[in-house]
Amino acid sequence: MRTEVLLADEVAVTKAAQVIRAGGLVAFPTETVYGLGADGLNERAARRIFAAKERPSDDPLIVHIAHLQELSQLARSVPELAWDLAKRFWPGPLTLVLERAARVPKVTTGGLETVAVRAPAHTVAQKLIHASGCPIAAPSANRFGRPSPTRAEHVLEDLDGRVEIVLDGGPTLVGLESTVLDMTQNPPMVLRPGGITLEELQAVLGDVRTLEPTDRKAAQRSPGTRSRHYAPRAKLLLTEPGEAEALAQSFLDQGERVGLLLQRRPSLADSRLHVQQMPTDLKSYAQRLFAALRELDAQRVDLIIVESVEERELGRAIMDRLRRAGSLLL
Numbered sequence: 001m002r003t004e005v006l007l008a009d010e011v012a013v014t015k016a017a018q019v020i021r022a023g024g025l026v027a028f029p030t031e032t033v034y035g036l037g038a039d040g041l042n043e044r045a046a047r048r049i050f051a052a053k054e055r056p057s058d059d060p061l062i063v064h065i066a067h068l069q070e071l072s073q074l075a076r077s078v079p080e081l082a083w084d085l086a087k088r089f090w091p092g093p094l095t096l097v098l099e100r101a102a103r104v105p106k107v108t109t110g111g112l113e114t115v116a117v118r119a120p121a122h123t124v125a126q127k128l129i130h131a132s133g134c135p136i137a138a139p140s141a142n143r144f145g146r147p148s149p150t151r152a153e154h155v156l157e158d159l160d161g162r163v164e165i166v167l168d169g170g171p172t173l174v175g176l177e178s179t180v181l182d183m184t185q186n187p188p189m190v191l192r193p194g195g196i197t198l199e200e201l202q203a204v205l206g207d208v209r210t211l212e213p214t215d216r217k218a219a220q221r222s223p224g225t226r227s228r229h230y231a232p233r234a235k236l237l238l239t240e241p242g243e244a245e246a247l248a249q250s251f252l253d254q255g256e257r258v259g260l261l262l263q264r265r266p267s268l269a270d271s272r273l274h275v276q277q278m279p280t281d282l283k284s285y286a287q288r289l290f291a292a293l294r295e296l297d298a299q300r301v302d303l304i305i306v307e308s309v310e311e312r313e314l315g316r317a318i319m320d321r322l323r324r325a326g327s328l329l330l
């Protein structure tokens with residue numbers, strides 16, 4: 001299959017919507033990361049997503065809608081609290097997990113009796129869903145196990161020849177995936193921290209639980225949160241703030257090629273050292289993170305050293321992704 005990359009204008013969106021209606025695959029920008037979309041109510045189309053990504057079939061997809069009201073067509077029932085959240089945070093980076101309506105195929109939900117739904121804030125995503133006339137199931141448009149794509153080029157790196165169209169809408173705004181919130185439990189539980197922060201959810205819900213990385217049983221509820229996941233090719237070491245450069249030096253001394261994500265100017269210089277200087281504010285850091293990991297991979301570094309960021313607001317989602325990408329914690 002030949003993959004067409006199209007600038008996401010009206011003509012391209014119309015063409016992409018035809019592909020979706022015909023059961024094909026379209027990668028498109030959302031405000032979080034690029035998604036790999038197909039008709040979420042078409043079993044065969046949804047199956048193609050898993051094949052293209054090489055994703056295990058029990059890892060459920062998020063179904064994207066254009067208008068808040070469409071939620072009631074996908075969920076068996078929508079609790080009042082879910083409507084409150086939808087009204088407050090949609091369109092935006094919040095995914096709600098609810099009881100599945102019968103019309104949502106089990107292929108889409110990875111065999112679960114629940115369905116994950118969100119209304120993305122990106123106008124290209126909204127127009128595509130609208131023009132397709134169906135909800136669009138879409139995981140992040142990366143090959144399984146790779147960092148999520150925040151640019152159309154990243155999608156091509158991973159999925160060239162596996163998807164009919166890539167709509168190029170430029171770099172994504174949030175840079176990390178949506179927050180996944182399980183509304184079938186009381187109080188609701190954050191299964192994956194993301195673009196809407198715990199602090200923002202607490203302001204609406206009062207009580208919210210979070211999924212501890214050690215909570216295996218709860219992790220079964222969201223298969224995508226199980227394992228080493230957002231992994232760059234290189235090994236990733238997570239250190240305390242201020243310790244990365246000394247550690248980098250010790251690996252350089254052993255002849256390794258080292259990548260460094262640093263929120264300041266590095267004092268080291270070495271031909272085998274590749275530095276990505278990261279912004280100090282968490283929002284811009286999140287925006288840059290996946291692209292920085294991909295760039296270091298492209299430099300063929302043996303390992304990437306990253307300093308922890310503060311675990312508040314977007315810092316929770318950043319640390320979650322770094323921990324998942326890390327094969328070693330220091």
Ligand code: TXA
Binds near residue numbers: 140
């Ligand atoms: O920002 C995002 O959420 C992006 C854009 C494209 O919307 N999508 C995304 O999809 O990150 P994906 O498939 O890479 O991650 C979806 C996460 C996985 O961890 C999956 O296990 C969880 O949502 N999930 C999906 N449906 C679920 C369900 N019914 N119950 C529990 N977790 C679910």
Ligand code: MG
Binds near residue numbers: 139140148
């Ligand atoms: Mg993903």
